[in-house]
Amino acid sequence: xxxxxxxxxxxxxxxxxxxxxxxxxxxxxxxxxxxxxxxxxxxxxxxxxxxxxxxxxxxxxxxxxxxxxxxxxxxxxxxxxxxxxxxxxxxxxxxxxxxxxxxxxxxxxxxxxxxxxxxxxxxxxxxxxxxxxxxxxxxxxxxxxxxxxx
Amino acid sequence: xxxxxxxxxxxxxxxxxxxxxxxxxxxxxxxxxxxxxxxxxxxxxxxxxxxxxxxxxxxxxxxxxxxxxxxxxxxxxxxxxxxxxxxxxxxxxxxxxxxxxxxxxxxxxxxxxxxxxxxxxxxxxxxxxxxxxxxxxxxxxxxxxxxxxx
DNA sequence: CTTGACCCTGGACCGTGGTCCAACCTGCAA
DNA sequence: TTGCAGGTTGGACCACGGTCCAGGGTCAAG
Numbered sequence: 001x002x003x004x005x006x007x008x009x010x011x012x013x014x015x016x017x018x019x020x021x022x023x024x025x026x027x028x029x030x031x032x033x034x035x036x037x038x039x040x041x042x043x044x045x046x047x048x049x050x051x052x053x054x055x056x057x058x059x060x061x062x063x064x065x066x067x068x069x070x071x072x073x074x075x076x077x078x079x080x081x082x083x084x085x086x087x088x089x090x091x092x093x094x095x096x097x098x099x100x101x102x103x104x105x106x107x108x109x110x111x112x113x114x115x116x117x118x119x120x121x122x123x124x125x126x127x128x129x130x131x132x133x134x135x136x137x138x139x140x141x142x143x144x145x146x147x148x149x150x
Numbered sequence: 151x152x153x154x155x156x157x158x159x160x161x162x163x164x165x166x167x168x169x170x171x172x173x174x175x176x177x178x179x180x181x182x183x184x185x186x187x188x189x190x191x192x193x194x195x196x197x198x199x200x201x202x203x204x205x206x207x208x209x210x211x212x213x214x215x216x217x218x219x220x221x222x223x224x225x226x227x228x229x230x231x232x233x234x235x236x237x238x239x240x241x242x243x244x245x246x247x248x249x250x251x252x253x254x255x256x257x258x259x260x261x262x263x264x265x266x267x268x269x270x271x272x273x274x275x276x277x278x279x280x281x282x283x284x285x286x287x288x289x290x291x292x293x294x295x296x297x298x299x300x
Numbered sequence: 301c302t303t304g305a306c307c308c309t310g311g312a313c314c315g316t317g318g319t320c321c322a323a324c325c326t327g328c329a330a
Numbered sequence: 331t332t333g334c335a336g337g338t339t340g341g342a343c344c345a346c347g348g349t350c351c352a353g354g355g356t357c358a359a360g
Binding site for chain 4: 301306311313319327330
């Protein structure tokens with residue numbers, strides 16, 4: 001407990017020194033006190049914050065979302081509803097990804113099943129599938145959100 | 151049929167001109183013939199290649215993998231086994247992601263369920279979860295592969 | 301002849317989450 | 331005193347898959 005320099009905090013949290021400075025630059029950690037020589041000084045709260053961030057990342061939150069969640073934890077006017085909103089959005093996002101991804105897995109699995117090990121690649125149903133005609137592209141003038149599973 | 155300039159190919163494939171030049175630089179499309187003025191000239195095979203790439207991307211393949219798959223389709227010595235290998239790896243990858251992601255969704259769903267809409271944020275189980283102590287970090291000296299769902 | 305649409309090149313820039321580097325300063329031990 | 335581990339800064343660089351831009355050339359229509 002007490003105060004650490006950046007290397008100690010980094011070691012305790014399992015991140016790099018640069019990561020801590022990066023978080024500071026991006027508003028995930030407050031600018032810490034400094035020694036006379038300019039060394040950053042941290043306390044247990046900072047370790048807690050780093051751990052919070054890591055937990056949030058493991059749940060798929062971006063750093064920006066982690067920042068928002070941290071703001072809510074220290075706010076004394078925020079209600080749980082704000083946290084719930086972020087979380088519900090994350091759940092929807094996860095479900096969308098799950099659906100797309102399991103669809104992809106199903107297609108790949110079916111194709112792989114029919115693939116004869118020997119035999120020239122040209123007969124492989126996977127390549128046949130990929131080479132199959134697509135409906136010709138029509139504009140829709142939509143931008144954003146490229147293909148892939150996300 | 152016949153030959154297009156880059157803008158026509160781009161429109162037909164539903165990608166940007168820059169994307170086509172980017173693919174060329176990265177070996178996904180062969181360097182095309184040029185007019186006397188230096189304009190790129192494409193044919194139907196190029197459209198097929200672009201469509202192949204888009205299909206591959208939709209199945210979650212990276213451009214590098216798409217490039218490998220394209221190489222296999224034109225190779226006359228390659229066997230289906232090589233394609234299968236890439237595909238099986240992709241399936242395993244998809245399954246890993248699915249597992250991690252559905253685990254995340256489950257946790258978020260449980261937390262969201264217990265979250266009281268009104269009430270100060272500090273009582274929200276989501277924030278409580280994120281603020282919970284982690285087992286202190288011990289080195290393991292492993293690098294690579296940060297947290298998150300991937 | 302000019303206009304506009306299209307094409308060329310090389311290079312910068314985007315988001316995300318860092319990582320690495322040079323050049324310098326500090327604090328402690330031998 | 332010197333060495334070395336640690337700290338400081340600003341800025342460059344990584345993957346990935348593009349996107350955009352400036353400064354020029356080309357080509358057909360009016």
